[in-house]
Amino acid sequence: MIKTAEIFRYKIPLQLPVLTGGLAMKEREGFFIKITDQNGAVGWGEAAPLPHLGTASFKETEAQLINVAALMRGQPLPDTPEEMTEIHIDGVALSEYRPAVQWAVETALLTLKANSRHIPLARMMNRHSELQVPVSCFLAGGTLRDIVFQAQSSVRQGYRTLKIKVGQGSLKDDIERVRAVNAVIESKALLRVDANRSWDLPEAIEFVREVGLTTIEYIKEPLKDLSLIGEFYQETYMPVALDESIQALDFERIQSMDGVDVLILKPTLFGSFHEIRELATRAKNRGLRVVFNSAFESGYGVTVIAHIAAGLTKNIPAGLDTGKFFKRDVLCDPLTFPHARLPLDRYNLLNVNLDPALLAPCGV
Secondary structure, eight states, rough: OEEEEEEEEEEEEEEEEEEEEEEEEEEEEEEEEEEEETSSOOEEEOOOOGGGGGGGOOOHHHHHHHHHHHHTOOOOOOSHHHHHTTTTTTTTTTGGSHHHHHHHHHHHHHHHHHHHTTTTTTHHHHTTTSOOOBOEEOOOSSSSHHHHHHHHHHHHTTOOOEEEOSSSHHHHHHHHHHHHHHHHHTOOOOOEEOTOOOOOOHHHHHHHHHHOSSEEEEEESOBOOOOOOOOHHHHHHHOEEEEEEEGGGGGGOOOOOOOOOOOOEOOHHHHHHHHHHHHHHHHHHHHOOEEOOOOOOOOHHHHHHHHHHHHHHSOOBBBOGGGBBBOOBBBBBBOOOOGGGEEESSSSSSSBOOGGOEEEOOOO
């Protein structure tokens, strides 16, 4: 039974403004829900909306979390992840709440259950899961020289998968930057290119023909017009990853799209753990690769995603290194990635310590 449910707000300053969806973020805001059962076991969940990308506002997220917390006290705990799909709060299904709120509540319940069993979340999901997750390195902005330096440094640190954003400047500049990275990582690492729907078809084809196929693992959302992905693939043979488009398409449509090889899952934006697990399972069964990415959550939220990635995939580098943009983090033990991996035996989500100086109680 749920004994208490508390809500906290956080604000984490960033090292430099981070461009997401055309907005330069200077700080990361979000919320935590802390759920405690009658035996003292604790679970934390994070709600980290991105309002400028069409998610709930911070005000709406806070109001929904406070309402949920007040109504959950004294309620029975679900025994299985499947039962979470049946949770109702004062007659309203949890799935009717905003995805960030649903995700926070579900992950708080999942981590509480794992804590009560004294096992890491990844092992509760899959007893054979490895307690480590390979991580890709995000090459963040700056000059061409900065990008090359980051690529060289990441390869020396053991990263075998890198990511770079394109489509924010000229096509010529994008080609120059990717060629420069290719020269650094060739035969040592693969590059994931995030175009974020920036190009029309001729631009996307030109980009691939200029940079080549040697080091690029895939291009994420290359085209403004999703219906042209098949034609793009026929012209280039470049694998395509879907991210933002996934929730707008049914799975059969995704599976039928020529050239789509990878699905990128950002759990916070889906909300439902059950939906994430079902989608990942269906994708793997159909031969699609699944890559888990963070959406600029705190170190705690990233750790939860890492456990889910470990439970649902194997040895696929996840996009989880966004913590390097934060001046500080809510985790008292900030994340580190020795040998380009996140060790889940160290970050096991048991007895989590969050920095109280960064947490402000809500709804007291």
